[in-house]
Amino acid sequence: MLSIKKIITFLCLVFINTISFAQGTSNSTDVLKSNGKIYVVMVVVIVIVLGLFIYLFNLDRKVTKLEKEKHS
Amino acid sequence: MLRKTWWKILCFVLLMYTCSVGFLIKVPEPRGVPMQQSIRNLFFHVPMWFGMMVLFGVSLVYAIKYLRNPQLKYDFYSLEYVRTGVIFGLLGITTGAIWANYQWGAFWSGDAKQNGAAIALLIYLAYFVLRGSLNEDEKKARIGAVYNVFAFFMLFPTLWILPRLVESLHPGGEGSEGNPGLNPEDSSPIMKAVFWPAVIGWTLLGVWITTLRIRIQLEKEKRLANA
Numbered sequence: 001m002l003s004i005k006k007i008i009t010f011l012c013l014v015f016i017n018t019i020s021f022a023q024g025t026s027n028s029t030d031v032l033k034s035n036g037k038i039y040v041v042m043v044v045v046i047v048i049v050l051g052l053f054i055y056l057f058n059l060d061r062k063v064t065k066l067e068k069e070k071h072s
Numbered sequence: 073m074l075r076k077t078w079w080k081i082l083c084f085v086l087l088m089y090t091c092s093v094g095f096l097i098k099v100p101e102p103r104g105v106p107m108q109q110s111i112r113n114l115f116f117h118v119p120m121w122f123g124m125m126v127l128f129g130v131s132l133v134y135a136i137k138y139l140r141n142p143q144l145k146y147d148f149y150s151l152e153y154v155r156t157g158v159i160f161g162l163l164g165i166t167t168g169a170i171w172a173n174y175q176w177g178a179f180w181s182g183d184a185k186q187n188g189a190a191i192a193l194l195i196y197l198a199y200f201v202l203r204g205s206l207n208e209d210e211k212k213a214r215i216g217a218v219y220n221v222f223a224f225f226m227l228f229p230t231l232w233i234l235p236r237l238v239e240s241l242h243p244g245g246e247g248s249e250g251n252p253g254l255n256p257e258d259s260s261p262i263m264k265a266v267f268w269p270a271v272i273g274w275t276l277l278g279v280w281i282t283t284l285r286i287r288i289q290l291e292k293e294k295r296l297a298n299a
Contacts, residue, residue, distance in 0.1 A: 042095035
């Protein structure tokens with residue numbers, strides 16, 4: 001479980017930068033309707049990538065199952 | 073490494089970060105550079121190329137490993153890394169063409185870097201042609217590995233040297249100063265804070281897909297041996 005600790009530390013280091021930048025952004029109520037609706041694109045991209053990840057995780061599980069299967 | 077989960081979760085987190093924060097941050101709009109919001113492509117188009125280079129690099133390592141110690145498993149690794157690398161390259165060239173259409177006015181302008189990337193990809197596609205033309209697995213692996221080394225070193229002139237010697241539409245050609253790729257003055261620290269996680273995330277995604285293919289190949293081989 002050492003690797004989990006490493007990963008968390010790494011992520012903290014990566015994101016600490018962004019967190020410090022995030023302070024001082026405006027507080028608009030509906031982000032999705034602002035700024036040329038670019039955030040609609042963001043939501044679409046997130047859904048696509050999320051879908052791909054679910055697919056990949058499933059595929060990974062299937063391959064693992066196949067590997068563990070006993071065959072004579 | 074092949075079956076661990078922690079780096080897959082890391083990949084997921086990094087890409088989710090890229091796809092959300094990449095749209096949320098403010099991007100600079102330097103004078104004389106009509107990029108506007110399209111500069112956000114930096115988080116998607118450019119990591120494709122970085123990912124491709126890493127995948128080809130890993131493939132090269134396994135090709136050399138195979139030549140030093142001819143085990144079929146090294147050849148699987150080498151082949152599958154090239155496969156994913158080529159897909160990343162094709163995605164990079166397609167997204168690049170789309171971006172170019174709105175930035176430079178045409179899908180293909182014969183830009184030095186565009187042409188170089190196309191040549192590099194064609195050289196790698198020839199790798200599959202070469203392998204396909206041979207019958208024996210051992211020959212496929214050995215000649216493929218030798219060709220792989222050649223193909224990787226062709227990346228140096230086509231992607232990293234020639235486009236920088238001539239005038240290029242990409243930033244960092246002869247006309248602009250110093251940095252190849254993106255002028256640091258047109259970038260901002262917050263953009264870099266998204267860009268590098270994006271590079272790591274997309275590359276890990278490529279590695280993940282590759283390892284799945286390798287595992288299937290290894291399993292197939294095991295079953296053949298047992299049958």
